[in-house]
Amino acid sequence: MVNETNTKKSDAQRPHVCGPCCLGPIGFHARVRGDKVCLSHGGRLAEREQGTFRNGLVFINRPVKVNEKLCIRVLQEIPSWHGALRVGFTTVPPVASLPLPDFSIPNLTDTPGHWVVPVHESFTRVGSELSFWVSAGGSIYIKNKNMKHKALTGVDISQALWAIIDIYGQTSSIFLLGSKKTKGLCRRKSCPAAECLTLPNVDKPCVEVDNRASSPYTDSSEDDLCVVCFVTEATNFLSCGHRCLCDDCYPRYLQEFHACPLCRERITASSEDIRYVPGGLQH
Template identity: 30%
Template sequence: MGACLGHSRGSDSCLQASNAPLFFHPYIKGSQVIMDESCHTVSRRGSFHDGIVFSGRPIELYEKVTVKIIEEDRKWQGGLRVGFTWKDPCLQSGELPPFVCPDLVSQGKTCACVLPDEYTEEDTILSFWVDNQGCVFCSTNLEAEGSFLFNGVSVESPLWAVVDIYGRTKTIQLLDSTCLELQVGAEESPAEDCMVCFGSKANTMMFPCCHSGFCSHCSLKILTTSGRCPLCRQKVKKILLISILAERDGLPDWLEKSESIHSLW
């Protein structure tokens, strides 16, 4: 299961290094959750509840957790709920409750809220994070400034992100921070050496996982041999040139219209 291979149902803790790739926990999830092999895309199978998922590792203070709303089911009302818990998800006993709010929150060690309707439209990219005072903020579509959501998060213990795929929200995708940092700062950041050959400049990105740090020669070699990203083991569908991405107006555009962008393969 790629990056999820390090997990097991019987592990005592979900603690991992904060610089590890971020993905959803493959085992601790609501009864209606369907998760893809990479643990980045999750859907709710039916009904409007039982869609709770957790991050696969603890989240650092000020680290942005970013998801894209892929699909809606308009026969339901309400939308995504997000928050943080300072109870290790691996220590959850029995089935998860149907709702983050109020069920999981009322059990203690979790703070979360219902997002406004305008934050939960299909194709919206939503980021949320917690500061060193336990206040949670969110922004949409990669805006730098965030709006206050709620406070009360304990910052004395490790924190895991929690998301409730509720109501009208049907499918979400967790976006990798490497991809987002590249999109925001690609024009300002000097090129680094390829992490495979160390002889050429890194100028490509794996799609859809968005991991970068490879030259075009090594990227094509990876694509035609293992076909999987060396960092997260997700299947690579396309190799994108960073120089091309830096000229685009925004991340949603190239994520949705990747077929129209110049690619190496």
């Protein structure tokens, strides 16, 4: 006879319901964004104030995988500005980039560990959908419905990578559709699935997103939250001493990456047996 209590507990601990082909939840980083950016619709809609062309930096809220294609839709533009969207990747954890500069190019690209490229204006018209990713060879590709473009080479893929999007110039509003990765016959995608999303009504006023609304640890300070999901309290110490990952993100992060997301120190096996409980550590 199945233990109903254990079954319910197991279901509650499950991070998502898409199954083994899920790449995990994805959205814009709630804490690290430009001064003129507002997030809404569960952290998927990013809007820059229309009175400026800068301060539009946003980051994806978790490290992305090599060949994981990030898909976005352009919702609004301001033709009076010059230039448009800029995309790229960084090995620097987003929280380490605070306070954010006004621009990705040249402010971020002049510092080590950042690779950002401008997207041609023909790719960023209202309603356009485009994807970008970094290949196994360390190249950034940008693709729309009709064209695939190799934009830059030399990205360091030996470390964890976070995606950068600069809502710059003419581009003033974008919607994150999700991400996908194909290898052979296996196709994986982010959770929730992009096709299940409802396109937001861009005429509605922007409302600040609070990704902690459904967290069981809403009394925790932001410094106590997992640096991957920024939803649940970080309960796991790494060998460097940082407590920065929750129970759901911890095993998945260790499967993909081997360095602390904060200080980049290599994670040793000893950290796998260390947990945090209120009042102290547990081995």
